[in-house]
Amino acid sequence: MTVSSRASGPFAAHAPPTADPADSAADSAADSAADSAAADPAGSAADPAERLIVVAARHPWRWVATAVVAVLTAMAVHALVTNPAWDWATVGQFLFAPSIVRAVGLTLRLTALGILAGFALGTLLALMRLSGSGLLRAVSWTYIWIFRSVPLILQLLFWYNLALLYRSISFGIPFGPGFFAAGTMDLVSPLTAAVLGLALHQAAYAAEVVRSGFLSVDAGQLEAAAALGIPRLHQFRRILLPQAMRTILPTAGNELIGLVKGTSVVYVMALSELFYQVQVIYTRNGRVIPLLLVAAIWYLALTTVMSVAQFYVERYFARGALRTVAPTPIQRLRASARSVEASLRRRRSAA
């Protein structure tokens, strides 16, 4: 310690003299540069690269296209606002009417139950598709085949009319005695039938979405987990699923938004979800267009919230997958504000 500090003494003492010649060399170089600049006051030939100004290419057709679209947009807005047939007053009157808000609640409940049960069953089906057992694979494949092939509205009516097929449902030992039986009518209410129909239909699609997610994860990840002796369930929950989510989420977002709107099919079962409710109201008061508009605005609002949520959920699961995570819209807004500000400042200082 003391030796090294003593050793650094002389070095430190030496430093200024060794630095001096270099400094003076740099000084003299700067001097000569200044001299040549002084000799040529206009500086025209001194450094041509410094004096050149970059001019961006002009895009006249882009301006024409922008103008055309602007006019068309203005016309569309004008038509929406001025045509009395849209009847915006009625829209405003019904948009937050208690019966409509209640119907929106039911739509949300159907969506939540449908997507949760659908993806739970879908994950199970995806695991079955990837299983070593031929029977499990076949059953999964058949399920997906049937439930994707039959139209949702038809499936819903099947569940609604289940009582026509089976009068009672009993729980017990397979092929053996039953412990408990209930009338199908009591057990499967229209709401249950709707959730059942939506979830079972959704599961077929969810199974393929989840499977594509599993397939997208590099096989080396599970091999490494296996080599480390990580327990099977943990491999699935900690290693496979979080990485599969990156592939699953964009399509799952599609499915979710599809289901929000898909719940409108449930109107055939006379359940008072959003679409059914607006129909009830407009058959009573005859104001078809404004009430359809009310439903459209609600669907738009719901899917907007979900799209925004999807962005942030995707961003969460992108951690580690990208070298840099994409900025949020707010961050992007701030960044562009900063760059605009900077360019304004540059222009001002140039002027």
Next chain:
Amino acid sequence: MTAPAERGVTAPAGVGAVAAPPMVELRGVHKAFGPLEVLRGVDLTVRAGEVTVLLGPSGSGKSTLLRTINHLEKVDRGFVRVDGELIGYRRAGDRLHELSERHILRQRTHIGFVFQSFNLFGHLTVLDNVVEAPVSAQRRDRAETVAHALELLARVGVADKADEYPRRLSGGQQQRVAIARALALRPKLLLFDEPTSALDPELVGEVLDVMRDLAGSGTTMVVVTHEVGFAREVADTVVFLDQGRIIERGTPAQVLDHPREERTRAFLSKVLP
């Protein structure tokens, strides 16, 4: 049958371990992928504290051989024992019953494995990569494991990257993290499957340095590699495989400088500069 050569090689490590079972013992190991016979009767013994390097042309079966040691590949015939324990099977009379997956996973926690392509978990930070297995597979205390993990990361020289995600690291750094991850389970044995083959040439050295350090501290290692220089310097035993059989084995000096077999000579002439 091969005892004399090996005793000469491992004199320092083997002195007190005459009665102890070998760390790795393969007997008559056969393995085929469909019609392709990859391993055709391999016998191999690795003593505790020894470094064994497997050399051979591509397709010779050296990676498959390595993967049978922790049952990432099942053997068709023969058996593998690590520290006296049958790997992947339970013997009852003359039958070998394959163990349940849970059992095999537990056996693997004693055997560290380092992959050619690192296979770090991309969605977990470097620290979480190292901590994951000891906590989930060995049920060790998390705080204690984190402390141990940070120690290991410091040992392989990436302590400052603990909170980074693996993809932000260079290949050499990733492989060193992978080594720390394998060490976190406190394994009896470390297996390396071409650990430097996926690296840029200038990053190979930093990984070999870590491996050299491990070998010096008495870790039992089996290494598949093309780095003949590393084999010469670090290995106690060099094993040369071709077409699923061990052709030649001995000290680096014997196998690399005075190969007896024509095939070994032909391979080395292509690999050595």
